[in-house]
Amino acid sequence: MTVGQIMSKDGVFVKKDDFVTHARQMLRDHFLRSLPVIDGSERLVGILTDQDVLNITANKSHVTVAGYARECPLITPDMDAIKAARLLVEVGMHRVPVVASTSDRKLVGMLSDVDLLKKFKITRISPKMVKEIMETKVKTCNPNDSISKVWQNMLDQDFTGIPVVSEKNKPMGMITRMDIIKAGFARIGSSDAHGTKPNDSTKVEKLMSTPIYATLPETSISKAIEMVLHYDIGRLIIISDSKMVGIVGRHDLLKACLVGKTSE
Structure with a gap:
């Protein structure tokens, strides 16, 4: 199973030059905990999380998203879903952006722990309770x-x-x-x-x-x-x-x- 088979084609994102106040409103309106951040060519810059929003110490309308976007794993549609799941757990993120390829960082979707839990089953040696x-x-x-x-x-x-x-x-x-x-x-x-x-x-x-x-x-x-x-x-x-x-x-x-x- 690949990432492309289970990812969501989530169209919700912010641009790096958007104001943080706009990103905060997007999180509220769409009930999201993170947003991918893209540049003018729709290529991934990073991800903005609700933790980043809570860390902002000034309510200034001119503060932009760019300074708060953090790095995230490079996930592509052809990546094995198990590998992607391990990366997601390793970095402690619940949603990660999916880009077209390792050489083309155009945003094409999002992969979440919910997407993975919907598809994965426990194994014979998994904990039972x-x-x-x-x-x-x-x-x-x-x-x-x-x-x-x-x-x-x-x-x-x-x-x-x-x-x-x-x-x-x-x-x-x-x-x-x-x-x-x-x-x-x-x-x-x-x-x-x-x-x-x-x-x-x-x-x-x-x-x-x-x-x-x-x-x-x-x-x-x-x-x-x-x-x-x-x-x-x-x-x-x-x-x-x-x-x-x-x-x-x-x-x-x-x-x-x-x-x-x-x-x-």
Whole structure:
């Protein structure tokens, strides 16, 4: 199976001379976590992620995308999908641009972990249950925490989402980068986008996503993949006795599918 057989011909992109404020609006409008950046000849320059948007420390209309575009793996339509999946996991990206060839960097599509999970199956030697792959040391937040505090944790730890739990560790929701970007609270300098200072910022409970999407430690990897794809979510909270004991994301599930896999 090649990348060209499963990639999406995503027409959403930004140009390197576009303003960052425009890119932020594109992320909001299309519910995306990253955008390919192209030049005037439609050739790939790099990729802009929601992490890059959150890192911007000034709300200036003249700031352009070019200075924030980061490098990404060179993925082509004829590349083996397994190789591309390993590259995607290695660099920690969820969507990567696809270019025409190694010599022609014209943007022709996008490849995501969702595209790959739709096509891949677990192997005979793959982990069988989510408890075998879940992350147990999970950073959480409280519904009364400020958005600016959560924003800082996302920047410091490169988190895409943080579970919101009660004082008894009962999951209540999830706060993600996209929740913050959509609401216009991507923090600017010492204040958020609404001019709010960190000590009186909007609380997490106002922006967090609900309901929670959770499953048990004994859930099969295949079932977890079905849930992630069905609900179009980035992660599942793992619960036991109504308390959170771990979390599993799309990359964890994709890595499980890749165990022992040489071709598809």
